[in-house]
Amino acid sequence: MPVTSLSPSRASDFMRCPLLYRYRAIDRFAEAPSAAAMRGTLVHAALEALFDLEPRERTPAAAQGLVPASYQKLRDRDGRVDQLFADGTLTEEAFLGGARDLIDSYFTLEDPSRLAPEARELLVEAQLEDGPLLRGYIDRLDVAPADGALRIVDYKTGKLPAPRYQSEVFFQLRFYSLVIWLARGQMPEAVKLIYLGNRQILGAVPTSRELDTVRLRISVIWDQIQAMIQAQDFPPVKGPLCGWCSFQDQCPLFGGQVPSFPNGSGGVTQG
Ligand code: SF4
Numbered sequence: 339m340p341v342t343s344l345s346p347s348r349a350s351d352f353m354r355c356p357l358l359y360r361y362r363a364i365d366r367f368a369e370a371p372s373a374a375a376m377r378g379t380l381v382h383a384a385l386e387a388l389f390d391l392e393p394r395e396r397t398p399a400a401a402q403g404l405v406p407a408s409y410q411k412l413r414d415r416d417g418r419v420d421q422l423f424a425d426g427t428l429t430e431e432a433f434l435g436g437a438r439d440l441i442d443s444y445f446t447l448e449d450p451s452r453l454a455p456e457a458r459e460l461l462v463e464a465q466l467e468d469g470p471l472l473r474g475y476i477d478r479l480d481v482a483p484a485d486g487a488l489r490i491v492d493y494k495t496g497k498l499p500a501p502r503y504q505s506e507v508f509f510q511l512r513f514y515s516l517v518i519w520l521a522r523g524q525m526p527e528a529v530k531l532i533y534l535g536n537r538q539i540l541g542a543v544p545t546s547r548e549l550d551t552v553r554l555r556i557s558v559i560w561d562q563i564q565a566m567i568q569a570q571d572f573p574p575v576k577g578p579l580c581g582w583c584s585f586q587d588q589c590p591l592f593g594g595q596v597p598s599f600p601n602g603s604g605g606v607t608q609g
Contacts, residue, residue, distance in 0.1 A: 341363060341364060342471055343472070344472060344473070344560060344563075345473055348363045349513065350509065351363070352562070354506075354577055354579065355576075356563075356566060357575075357596070358583060361588065365600055367588075369584040370421075370584060371416070371422060373436075374496070376422060377433060377440070379412060379416075380405070380409055381440045381493070383411065383412065384405055385444060386458045386459055386477075387407075388401050389453075389458055389478075393450070394451055398441070401445070402442075409434065409437075441534075443537050447532055447539055448532065453480060454480075455479060455480050455491075456480065456481040457479045458477065458478050459477065460475065460478075460479050462476055462514070462521050464516075465520075466556065469557050470556070472520070474517060476490055476491075476514055477491055477492045477493050478490075478491040478493075479518075487528075488518060488524060488525075489529070490518065490526050490528070491530045492511070492530070492531050492532070494532065495534050495535060496533065497533055497535035497538075498536055507531065509555075511531065511542055511544075512548055512549060513556070514529070515529060515544040515548075516549045516556075525549070527543070528544075
């Protein structure tokens with residue numbers, strides 16, 4: 339299937355390791371569920387549902403009350419949830435308890451009764467000239483009632499990385515800012531990343547210069563992806579996150595064999 343779009347996550351994959359990008363964006367190999375990722379999906383769903391309630395009803399108890407229905411929806415949608423408990427190392431109770439802790443953390447960082455988001459789980463897309471369709475989901479978009487200023491809000495269920503590992507975080511938030519800027523013709527006034535894992539907030543004010551720089555960087559990444567598709571060669575690059583990679587069995591740096599390149603990938607789709 340041709341590849342025509344690029345998301346911040348897949349761009350980060352490519353920058354980390356082109357072979358990882360290939361397996362996720364082109365081969366689209368299934369990956370085993372991770373408890374952290376599933377818990378993150380559950381917490382995002384509960385926080386999204388929280389804003390369906392009237393402002394005065396958005397209490398910690400109400401948010402906790404949304405967990406069972408959000409969990410059931412997740413199980414109905416993704417049969418892999420039950421696999422998390424198959425070997426007995428994680429119990430359902432511990433899994434849900436972790437999600438509940440993260441929801442409690444949210445209330446230490448924001449008061450949702452004072453917010454009126456314009457959108458939640460918003461798909462944003464913008465076509466880059468001579469490049470990919472940029473796309474991604476924004477957890478929440480706030481619009482200031484006074485002046486219409488836009489604020490992008492992203493919930494992270496992990497911990498705020500140490501400063502030396504924050505470049506990827508800033509790349510992603512500038513990526514989202516660029517997509518909003520191109521799609522709406524209005525640059526976001528602010529970006530807010532809410533780290534529930536250690537109850538911290540990272541805020542940034544994007545500038546046009548930064549967004550022009552990230553646009554150029556995306557173009558370079560895209561050209562590299564196209565060249566690697568032509569060559570049918572996505573090299574592995576070892577890094578600190580290899581220990582968590584699902585594809586070690588298919589990675590030559592770990593004694594694995596790279597499968598043949600899939601047919602029909604001469605352009606690029608979801609990235
Ligand atoms: S294990 Fe291999 S494929 Fe996975 S990130 Fe590391 S180098 Fe890339």
